[in-house]
Structures are given as structure tokens and as C-alpha cells.
Amino acid sequence: MARGRRARNRAAYNQRCARVVAATLDDVKAFRTAKGGAPNNGQAPVVIELRRTRGMSKRTFDRKARALEKLGQEGKLVRHKVPKKHSEGEWVRNRDGSITRDVRHKKIKEVTSQHEGDSAAQKAAKRPYETWDTKNDGQVTRKGQMQDPDHIHELQLGGADDRSNLRWEDSYTQRKIGLDLKRAMDDAGVDYGTPVIIRVVD
Template sequence: MVKRRTNPPRQTQAAGAKIISALLENKDAFRTAKTTGGTPPKKAVLVLRNRPDFVKKDFDRKAADLVRLGQEGKLVKTKPVRRQLAHRDPNKPGTRKTTTIFRDRIIRQLNKGQNYMSNKELVQALYRGKDPKRFPVTGPGVTVDPDHIHELQLGGTDTYDNLRLMDAWTNREIGREIDRALEDVPYGTEIIVKVIP
């Protein structure tokens, strides 16, 4: 005999459970094609959802850009290619990432003249991002990162015109979860983005 449920169904999230911000709607079709050697679908549907620990303004802007790029047919899963640029100063060895140069240029621009006082919080957040050992990104609002508007893993370019500032926690978590959601999707597959409010 089946025992009847006497407790009401759980209305809240289990303690310690993590909300996922990016998942693949047709994940099973890609996983099946990968394991059986079949033909995967031509398009992958990526669903984005705002998490309570994200900066809402930054998430909404990022999601709207990805939806627009998906509608234009510009989102394709690719292997990310990061550019390394040599220092202009011959005395400095090695190379720097595009995002590091972009951050330094913004800091320099904001420190010119009287701009520093009106943008003090932004400048301090940018400086905190330069020192991850002293200021680890453990939640929203700690620091600001240069973000690729068109994600590198979705066919974006590593150029200055594809960068803008975004909360570091929101940026890194969205990028990490998009990467995890698309792990079974083969390179060259077109991506469509949907947003759950």
C-alpha cells in the first residue's frame, strides 16, 4: 500500500542548493549524439536566468546583448582565442592580455584632471581588480572586470570595441556557467539565447 504524503510539498529551495544561471534547453539531444556518435542538432538553445547574487543591471544588459547577437545569427560555439599584446616599453618583458590593457586605460582616463573624485568608487573597484590576491572575488560588488560583450566562447573577438566594464562576480559566473552548459555542444553549432525573467 502506498503511503500518502502528509507534509505539504516543499516551497523553497533546499539549503545549500545552487541556482544555475545558464543551462542548455536541448542538452539531452547533444549528449545522446556525443555518446552514440549520432548527428547533433544544428542549433543549441541556451537559457539564461538571473541569480539573486548577480548584479541585476549587469546581468540584464549581458543577457539582452546575447539574445540580440543570437537573433542576428552571430553566436556560434568556438574555441576562445585570447590575444597577447607586447609591451610598448622595451624594458618590460612579456605580454599583456587585452582586458588588462583595457582596465589600465580606463584607470588612466579616470585619473586625469578632476575625474577621479567624481568616479572614486569605480576607480577603486578597478584597482581592486588588479590585485586578486588581496581582493578575491567572492561575491558581487567586490570589483569590476572588463567583460567581452560577445563572449569569446560564442565567436566573439578579443578586441577593445568588444569590451565594457561589468561586475566581476556576475561576469565570471555567467561565463563559467555558459562554458559548462555548452560542454557537449560541438564547435560550429549555432547558439540561440533565451532569458527566463
């Protein structure tokens, strides 16, 4: 029974919530008239439709999708390489995660301090904010299971890697949105430097 549930969870995760569609004249016009537009190398924008799929947190999806939609309307989304550690002019594998790590540690300290002297309660309080689910081999397979400090303005769309761009959100939902956005852009061959418009659909 557990195996069947895991299979259903994987199927739900693999269901795409993001896809690249053709930009309309209205989309392009709105982008060109936006104030404070992102540098875009003169390229026309692409439109990515975001749709909440089964199993996603409605609250997190609505907050993240609407924030991205607004940023796109303001001309502030453009496909970027995710910031990584820089060494001698070359990109290396991992970016510096100290900012999100510090935010996570601060949250864990906050929730555990409310249960001084009760190690079991402290363990239960901090588990949703750890980097992975210790009870499920690190897998995040459903909404409500874990929480992440999420970049509101996605790093892959030019967002800043700082505390002001972080908000605690449902891990499953925000990770799926980020992964689906990347897959949609990869599959459509969207180049770095291409402006992006997000369209939320029901």
C-alpha cells in the first residue's frame, strides 16, 4: 500500500505545472511598457504558463505564482544562470548557500527555544525546517511535509540571493514550481538573457 502511495506521489510530482507558450502581441506590448525592465539583450519575451497541479499547496502556489506574475508584468524576469561560487573566472558546481542556511538555522533556533528541556518536542518542532525530511530518506513528496526559505523572485529568473528575497513556503510546492520552470525553459530552448512573462492559469 505504501509503495502504491509513493508511486502516486511521484506521478503527481512529475505532472508539469509550467509550460512555455507563444507570446502574444499584448504580452510583448505589456512587457515593453513595463517600468524598470530587466536587461534582455534585445530579445522578445517568452511566456510561461503556471498552473497549480494536484498535490500542491494552494496558499504557496498562489503566493509564489502571483508574485512571479507581477514581476513579469514589471519587466523584472529574465532567464539567468543560478548564482554559483566563482573561481578564477569559471563557474563551479555549487553556489554559496550560507544565506539560506543562516535563515534556516535561525528559524530552527526560534522554534526549539519554545520547548526548552523537552528534547522530543524540540526534535518535532525543528523537523519541518530541516534541509531534508529525516523520516523519509530525504524525500519531499507531499505538501505540508517540510518548509523552505524560498526565493520569491526565482534565482533562475534574475532574483537576488539575499534575505529580503526569502519567504518561508511549502517545500514540495515551491520546489516543484522551480523545477518545472527550469524544465519548461530547457525543453523550449530558452536562452539565458531571454525576458520571461509569467501567466497564471486555472
